[in-house]
Amino acid sequence: MSESDKIADAREAPPFDARAASAIDEEDRLRPRFVERVLDAVEAGDDETARQLVAPLHPADVADLIELAARDERDGLVRALAGIVDADVLAEMNDYVREDLLDALEPQQVAHFAGQLETDDAVAILEDMEEDEQRAVLSAMDPDDRAAIEEALTYPEESAGRLMQRELIAVPEHWNVGQVIDYLRSPGELADDFWEVFVVSPDHHPVGTCKLSSILRVSRSTPVRDIMIREQTLIPVDMDQEDVALRFQKYALVSGAVVDSSGRLVGMITVDDIVHIIQEEASEDALLLSGVDEGDINEPVGESYKARVRWLMANLLTALVATFVIHQFEDTIERLAILAALMPIVAAVGGNAGTQALAVTVRALATNQLTGSNRWRAVGREAKLAVMNGVTIAILIGAGVALVLGSTTLGMVIAAAMLFNIIIAGFAGVLVPLLLERAGADPAVASSVFLTTITDSMGFLLFLGLASASGLAG
Helix, strand or coil, X not given: CCHHHHHHCCCCCCCCXXXXXXXXXXXXXXXXXXXXXXXXXXXXXXXXXXXXXXXXXXXXXXXXXXXXXXXXXXXXXXXXXXXXXXXXXXXXXXXXXXXXXXXXXXXXXXXXXXXXXXXXXXXXXXCCCCHHHHHHHHHCCCHHHHHHHHHHHCCCCCEHHHHCECCCCEEECCCEHHHHHHHHCCCCCCCCCCCEEEEECCCCCEEEEEEXXXXXXXXXXXXXXXXXXXXXXXXXXXXXHHHHHHHHHHHCCCEEEEECCCCCEEEEEEHHHHHHHHHHHHHHHHXXXXXXXXXXXXXXXXXXXXXXXXXXXXXXXXXXHHHHHHHXXXXXXXXXXXXXXXXXXXXXXXXXXXXXXXXXXXXXXXXXXXXXXXXXXXXXXXXXXXXXXXXXXXXXXXXXXXXXXXXXHHHXXXXXXXXXXXXXXXXXXHHHHHHHHHCCCCHHHXXXXXXXXXXXXXXXXXXXXXXXXXXXXX
C-alpha cells in the first residue's frame, strides 16, 4: 500500500474512546517522554505499538503529536498511524503541516476527507490549495458538497461566509414542538452539532431561535412561536471574522445565524469556531506589533525570512534617522562625552512609554472599544497619563544625574528631555494607530515603526538640543 493510500484509509479508524483515553496519564499526554515513546516505536518498525499509544487520543491531540515530530519524522509517523489520521485530525492540524500531508494525497483522497467534514472545516482545508489542485479535488467530490464549498470560496477570506457551516436546523414558524422533535429524530442528514433551532419564515428569513432546553421543557402541542426568542443577532455573510467574534463576545452568543444580502438564512456560526478566531486574531495583533506576520514555528524558513527581514529593514531606516540627528550634535558630544552615555536612556524610556500607549490603543481598536465617538477622550486620557508618568520619571532621572554626576544643569536638561519625550511618546502611541486606521491601514502592522522613529529621534533631539542650548558643552 502506498503512503497516500495509508493516509487516506480513514474508514478503519477506531472511534475515539474516552475510557481508553482516560487510562493515559493526563500529565503524560504529548509530553516529551510520550512523544519519544511513539517515535521510538515508529523508528523500530513497531507500528502496532505506536497505534496502541495514539489510538485513545482525541483527534486534536493526534494533530498536535504530528506537529511535534520533526519534519523528516512526520512521513513515517503518519504511515504508522494509518487509519487514525482521519478527516477530524486534518481539521485540527496546523496549516503548514496539513499542507505537507495533503501534498502526498491524490485529489480523490482529499475529496474523501473533505466530504466527511462540516463545510467550514472543508473550506479551511481547500482554500489554501493551488487553483488547479483545488479544482481537481472539487471535481471528485459529491455534487452537493462541491456546491456548498464552491459557494463558500466565493466569499472574501476571513469572512463569515468562509467561517459558517451550511449544516443547520431550521423549522417553520407554524410548527409545534412535537413536529420539531420528530424532525430532529428523523433519519435524514442533519447538522451534527447544534444548540439552537432557527425559526424561519416561508421565504427562509430568520424570525427567531429556540433553545434546545426550551424545546425539551414544554409539551409537544406548544407552538414554536410561543417559545422562540424573536430578538436575534444576525451576521451578514460578508462580515469580517474579527467583527463576528466581537459580536459573539459582546452578546454572549452560542451560535449565530448568517444571512445573505437579501436577508435569507444561509448558514450558522458556532462558538467553537469563534474561540479559534479570537485566539488567532489576538495572536496576530501581538505578532504584528513585533514585526512578525504569522509567527508559526512550522512556517517554512524562507517565508519567515521574507516576513521578518522587511521589518528589520524598516527599523534600520528608523535607526539611520536617529543617527542623522545625533550627527548634528557631534561637536556637543565631543565636548561632553557623558552625553553619549545618557542620551540612550531618554530614547529608551520614551520608547517604552509610547509602546504602552500603542498596545492599549491597538487593542481598543481591535475590540471596538475605541471609535469615532470617543477617540478624543482616549487621546486626552493618554495625554494625562503621559504628563503624570513624564513628571515622575523626569524627577527621578534629574535628581539621580544631579547627585551622581554633581551637575544640576545636566540633571535639569535630562529631566526636561525625558518629560517632553514621554509626553510626545504618549501622544504618538495613541495618534499613530488612529491615523493609520483612518487611512485604511492595519494599525498593528505599521504603528511600531513610526513610533520608534518618533521616540528615538525626538529623544536624541531634545536631550542634545537642550544640552547644547544650556551651554553644558560650551
